[in-house]
Amino acid sequence: MSSQPPPRGYIDPNFPNPGGPDDASIIIYGYTPSIVVGVLGCVLFFLAGILHGWQLFKYRAWYFSTVMVGIIFEIVGYIFRSLSSQLDPYRVTFFVIQYFFIVVAPVFFAAAIYTILSLLINATGRHYAPIPPKLILWIFISCDVVATVVQILGAALIGVAESNRKDPTTANNILLAGLAFQAFTFLVFIGLFVAFVWSARGVMFKVVRKSFYTSFSIAVVLMYLRVCFRLAETAQGLYGDLNTHEVYFGCLEFAPVVVAVWLLAVWHPGRCVPRARAVIEDI
Template sequence: MGANAIAERSFGYIDPHFPIPHGENDTSIIIYGYTPSIAVAAFAAAWFFLHLIIHTVQNITTRSWWWMTFSVGLVFEIIGYIARSLSAKQNPYNLIYFVLNYFFIVTAPVFLAAGIYTILSALIPRLGSRYSFLSPKVILAFFITSDVISTVVQIAGAVLVGVKESRQEDPTTANHILLGGLSYQVFAMSIFVILMSTFQFRARHAIKQNGLRLFCLSFSVATIMVYLRTIFRLAETAEGLGGKLSTHEVYFACLEFAPIALVVLLLAIWHPGRCIGARVRTEVPKY
């Protein structure tokens, strides 16, 4: 099936104010389903670059190297939004810009989630093992392994989507692979949200005594925001390219960019390295 046939069957958006360049890497339609906003893309790139500096500087000053996965996620966000800015300003039909935008923005929160998973493992030794249903070792092993699995599957799916689009082939199968990775990530994060919520409820008095109420509140909000964003991406991928969620930028801005922007802000203000320590212990003190 040719690219034009796929486009006509799905969304086939063409910007009347932006003629098709017909270059080697240009598609016959704008795959986004709209022309991306340069204001949103440029602001997002600048926002994540600023917070990359803030987080990385704090990582260095507090020697909290375990939080560097969060900085990796921010680098992915920056690359994705730079590519999106190029789409918005230079050429929204360019397939390379779209693939870079899609790949890096979809996979970036996997690294952000890895850092968030580690926070719970760091809190348990500090507040007490009796409040947690699982040990820090088990939590790290399960959720980091889950992160690796979902990352590999999502990367494979995102790359294949780009390959299929570049060959003017139907990307449905590739989209299903990406959907599988996102589904597993939502499954793992659902378990994590339950563990985090029960732990903080049971440890509420210890949290207060240790002066960690604001940090734990920011940690909770950050977790829910990443969870919300992952659910959005799952729903968007389930619809496929050309669905309502993927062809209206307001959903992208409100459910992709805004939640992650809030996450990086909260965890910059209440930086885990400053609030809970430079090291993640997996051995829990006995009480």
């Protein structure tokens, strides 16, 4: 008779654990991933990639290339999520790979968002910005890189801990620290964006259409919503409601990022934001 307690966590009664060398004792996701979400992720990001790629070359908006990298990462992540769903949801490598690509992808989208703010500042007038546009890029991209590295480390350690049936609390706290830092820095960025809009409110729509500002603002809010979801999910731990129900992942991770990417495709900055600084007479 084994003295080892039964593993805590989700085990799919309809999907027996293959018990392979790379299989955890539980499904780390907290549920068996849906093939529908996996396929939708691949298809929607692929179509968005076609639209972004076409405009990237048409408008020679090379500064927006990071979006294409992010889209490729999303597609790879959802491919492995689909593999988890159909082949083996217990496999740690499938979980870690999909987590890595789905978590890292928004970093490239965020870099594009920081670039857009820099473009808006240059097009409208640098005197409207709280800090120089180049400094915005350096500060926030650097912060995102640090936050993402910490998150990946935490996620990898969670996978190792679960596969070895050890307590994942420390690994989860590392992941939480990375997300908290990312949420804080993105909130600071939103504050800078609001400060710029307030300062340039009298002239900004003479340079860039209101519809672009609206779509861009929605995309920014959606990306921040996604960060807040990840933060709340990690704060609850592996066995919290947010981590054990895929509907939250679908509504607060998958959907916000998809909508944000499509908004940036329909209102592409290569078409909507002039590169050269406009000469505007303040009245």
